Amino acid sequence: MMKKHHHQSALLILIFFFLTSISACHKDDESPETPQETPNEEEVITTCKLVFTDVSGTTIDTIAVYRDPDGDGGNAPVQFDTIHLHASTTYTTEIILLNETVSPADSISNEVLEESQDHLFCFHVVDANVSITRTDSDGTFEIGLQSEWITTTASTGTVTVTLKHQPGIKDGTCDPGDTDVEIQFPMVIVE
Amino acid sequence: MTPSLEYFKLKHHAQSARFYVLMLINVAFLITKTSAQCDFQINGIVEDAETQLPVAYAMVEIKALQLATVADSTGQYTLHGLCNGQVIITCSRIGFITEEVEISIPSDSLIRHKITFDPTFFSSVDIESSKYRKEAGTGISILDKENLLSTKGLSLSDQLENVPGVYGLKTGTGISKPVIHGLHSSRVLIYNNGIRHEGQQWGSEHAPEIDPNLADQISIAYGAAGLRYGHDVIGGVILVEPAEIRRIPGITAELNTSGISNGRGGMFSGEVQANFKKLKSLGFMLQGTFQQNGNIQTPHQYLDNTGNRGLNYATGINFNKSRFGLHFFYSIYNADIGIYSGSHTGNLTDLQHIIEGTNLPSTTNFSYHIGRPKQHILHELHKVRFHYVTGINSKLEILYARQYNLREEYDKHIPRNDSIAGLNNPELKLEITTHSGDVSWLIRRGSRHTFQTGARGVYQANTYEGRFVIPNYERFSYGAFVLYEWQNKYTKIESSARYDINDLMIYRVINQSITNKKHGTANFAFASTLDHKINNIVQVGISTGRTWRAMQANELYSNGLHHGAASFEKGDSTLQQEISWNLLGSLRLTTKRLRAELNPYFQFINEFTYLLPQTPPILTIRGAFPVFVYTQKDAILKGTDAMLNVKLPFEMEARLNASILRAKNAKDKTFISQMPGDRYQVSFIKHFSNLKKLTKPKIVVGGTYVNKQWRVADNNDYLPPPNAYVLMQAEISTGIQIKKSTLHISLSANNLLNETYRDYMNRFRYFSDEAGRNFTLRITYQIENNR
Incomplete structure (x- = not known):
């Protein structure tokens, strides 16, 4: 008699498993006919603005912009502007990053500031007579959203502006982490 | 309890009594034979017990008298020259259960033999049609249960890596997809449990979403040899077949476990099959697998975030009557796969730094944690199969399946915005739902002719959320095929042809409005295979055919950055279908001591689609990226798979295995990149005779040599292909027989010498070395209880 019961319970268990699983059904909630409006990669950076302010106030403030409103590709x-600066001038520079795929445009530079411990701007100058110093700090290391650009003599070259994402690995240098922004701006310094 | 025992005894006595009486009658019959009247005749008719219709050409025998005849086309027969007395008439017919009746002679009435269909006979037809063929032939390789034992716990693609002509295309250590004769993704079909697997197979970093533990056998049909399964078998088809649910009362259980040292992982898999005496027509199966692995170690370091976790489950039910059968099956595959964190690069400069070794991720320790970047994958299958025996040698089969595939890809970094980051959503979510229906009809004429015809319809819907990779689409496919097979003792010919229509409807948002575009393709395909046995030693064969493939959504419309490869991939919506002509030869030698196989192949692909580097690079806010565009060019792929198996003295055996492939553009004769390098494998096996309860104990020592793939296109890679490498492996295994159960234990070591190497077919060869030494312990326990 025991054995018979075993059979019945085994049969019931199997039927139970079968019925519960066959009724399970994962579904796609989206419809293929209605694709999402904008192919959004969350937090695309479309725009990078460099805003230069002459500390002495003798020359007009200038802006250089890289703008790709539809994102990568x-x-x-x-x-894609060329940076025009005057020789022998000291500028304070602010970097503004925007996501213009959304309306109103989303300020990514504010997010960078909020997570300043994870971010670092780097500047690499070729052939242009300018020295760049980061002037802001996350408490331990510099950030680079604010910087000071001191030009000397007239020259032509490039400045590469890089934003490194360094979560938990920021050490003040440009080596660690992944690159979020890398723009090589042409640069002209005139007398 | 006593009364029933008494009853059994009585019954036994009764049976013995009848037996003795019969014996006596027989003896008496023999003695009196000469003197008895022996000119009686009997008339009978053979009928199907279920339909009451006559069954033609059944064999009718009286074994004791060595008398036999065959019933005519109306099922009737006459037997002459019978003596008076009792006789047992045996009535047999292929496809029916043999039936015996006892008749007393003389008998004037018509004897009606009611015979019933043998369901097991048609199950053998079942297996043949679903498992392709039982034996390997031209264009077919088989991995049987025993072959699969030594690779339990590995992914489907890794299990196939020892099959000649099959390679693995890898993305790091946790993702691998099969490559047949240099072709993969949408050029290689996978059939899982009789259903064409529909996932996001176009992506090279998308491994097949299949639990190989369910497989009882895996067959590979190269090129057009698998045409019955689809018009797009340009590379071939992989058939993953579970064991058929048992049809005789009893329980079968199998437990598989494996543990690996590199990754400190474990796998547990169990399967139960049951059929109950009171419900013989019902059979059940239940199967599940759990797997967890941690960070993989190269000879020098742990690779950060390379663990994975999987939970799979399947259940099935079979209902079989003599003429029809109904089968339900459900399976779900769940996997979380960690992607090596050092492989995510922001831009080309980052990639350059990694290649130069100046920006390697900080050394990590062992962990089971799966963080970002990672993939979460789910694949669900519902299947219903119905078959009806339409005649003594024909069968109709109807199949419906629904598949749902979810793929979520998580980038390395969470969004900066805390509220978005808090959701922890994947940056890319792809969902694909497929409904497919198949009807096929199989007819056999004698032992020589088999005819099969069928039709297929598929509806597929694909959606994406998050980052754009491929657009939303709907696909409608229809097709019909015919197959004819002829065989005798020496020769087997198989020919098949099919016509398919494939309509792809693309939905995109362009300038704030939904735009749809239809890509319709239709074409025919055919294939023929000839196998001929010249004598007991030599067998030759040839397989040829034309197959084609419609362009996939990624080849037409992909437009985005690949974070791993730091490249930009672009589709081309003007691309046309790809048409392949292939020719495969086979020479087999079999003697007592030696088994050798040579399989040369040649394939011409018209409009072969591949990624071509393009200038100028694309400018993004993260700098310039190289651009690769899907382009078409005629291609020629040729190669040879060879195998040699020699029996040596002292129960030793040597095996050699070579896979060689050359791929070139047909016109300018330049090499095609992303093709596997030549591979040679050698292994020595020492068998031991069975010792007490140990069965088939053996030791295997082997080596694999993969040559440097220097045959690549110029200037389209960041790094030259990696160097050639040699890997050593060893295995010791035995079976243990314990009453009704079998235990199989093996201990194996891969990359025994802890070699540091990189493989050209691993997309992460820019970022990290391959895994170091690994020990695997495998235990398989099988128990069968028939009652």
Whole structure:
């Protein structure tokens, strides 16, 4: 009699497993006919603005912009300025990063400031007579959202602005982490 | 309890009594034979017990008298020259259960033999149609249960790596997909449990979402030899077949466990099959696998975030009557796969730094934690199969399946915005739902002719959320095929042809409005295979065919950055279908001591689609990225798979295995990149005779040599292909027989010498070395209880 019961319970267990699983059904909630409006990669950086302010106030403030409103790929950048600065001048420079795929545009530089312990801007100058110093700090290391650019003589070259994402590995140098922004701006310094 | 025992005894006595009486009658019959009247005749008719219709050409025998005849086409027969007395008439027919009746002679009435269909006979037809073929032939390789024992716990693709002509295309240590004769992804079909597997197979970093523990046998059909399974078998088809649910009362259980040292991982898999005496027509199966591995170690370091975890589950039910059968099956595959964190690069400069070794991720320790970047994958299958025996040698099969595939890819970094980051959403979510219906009809004529025809319809919907990789689409496919097979003792010919229509409807948002575009393709395909046995030693074969493939959504529309490869991939919506012509030869020698196989192949692919580097690079806010565009060019792929198996003295055995491939553009004769390098494998096996309860104990020592793939296109890679390498492996294994159960234990070591190497077919060869030495302990326990 015991054995018979074993059979019945085994049979019931198997039927139970079978019925519960066959009724399980994962579903796609989206419909293929209605694709999402914008192919959004969360927090795309579309725009990088460098805002230069002459400390002495003798020359007009200047802005250099890299702007690719549809993000990576697609159309080429719509604006890619050359940095025009005056010789023998000291500028304070602010970097503004925007996501213009959303409306109103989202300020990524504010997010960078909030997570300043994880971010570092680096500047690499070639052939242009300018020295750049980061002037802000996350408490331990510099950030680079604010910087001081001191020009000397007239020259032509490039400045590469890089934003490194260094979560938990920031050590004040540009080596660790992944690159979020890397723009090589042409630069002209005139007398 | 006593009364029933008494009853059994009585019954036994009764049976013996009848037996003795029969014996006596027989003896008496023999003695009186000469004197008895022996000119009686009997008339009978053979009928199907279920339909009451006559069954033609059944064999009718009286074994004791060595008398036999065959019933005519109306099922009727006459037997002459019978003596008076009792006789047992045996009535047999292929496909029916043999039936015996006792008749007393003389008998004037028509004897009606009611015979019933043998369900097991048609199950053998079942297996043949679903498992392709039982034996390897031209264009077919088979991994049987015993072959699979030594690779339990590995992924499907890793299990196939010892099959000639099959390679693995890897993404780091946890993701691998099979490559047949240099072709992969949408050029290689996978059939899981009789259903065409529909996932996001276009992506090279998308491994097949299949639990190989369910497989009882894996077959590989190269190129057009698998045409019955689809028009797009350009590389071939892999058939993953579970054991058929048992049809005789009893329980079968199997438990598989394996533990690996590198990754400190474990796998537990169990399967139970049951059929109950009171419900013989019902069979059940239940199977599940749990797997967890931690960080993998190269000879020098742990690779950060290379663990993975999987939980799979399957259940099935079979209902079989003599003429029809109904089968339900459900399976779900769940996996979380960690991606080596050092492989995520922001831009080309980062990649350059990694290649130069100046920006390697900080050394990590062992961990089971799976963090970002990672993939979460789910694959669900519902299947219903119905078959009906339409005649003595024909069968109709109807199949419906629904598959749902979810793929979530998590980038290395969470969004900066805390509220978005808190959601921990994947940056990319792809969902694909597929409904497929198949109808096929199989007819056999005698032992020589088999005819099969069928039709297939598929509806597929694909959606994405998050980052754009491929657009939303709907796919409608229809097709029909015919197959004819002829065979005698020496020769086997198989020919098949099919016509398929494939309509792809793409939905995209362009300038704030939804735009759809239809890509319709239709074409025919055919294939023929000839196998001929010249004598007991030499067998030759040839397989040829034309197959084609419609362009996939990624080849037409992909437009995005690959974080791993730091490259930008672009589709081309004007691309046309790819058409392949292939030819495969086979020469087999079999003697007592030696088994050798040579399988040369040649394939011409018209409009072969591949990624071509393009200038100028694309400018993004993260700097310039190289651009690769899907381009078409005619290609020629040729190669040879060879195998040699020699029996040596002292129960030793040597095995050699070579896979060689050359791939070139047909016009300018330049090499095609991303093709596997030549591979040679050698192994020595020492068998031991069975010792007490130990069965088939053996020791295997082997080596694998993979040559440097220097045959690549110029200037389209960041790094030259890695150097050639040699790996050593060893295994010791035995079976243990314990009453009704079998235990199989093996201990194996891979990369025994802890070699530091990189493989050209691993997309992460820029970032890290391959895994170091690994020991695997495998235990398989099988128990069968028939009652």
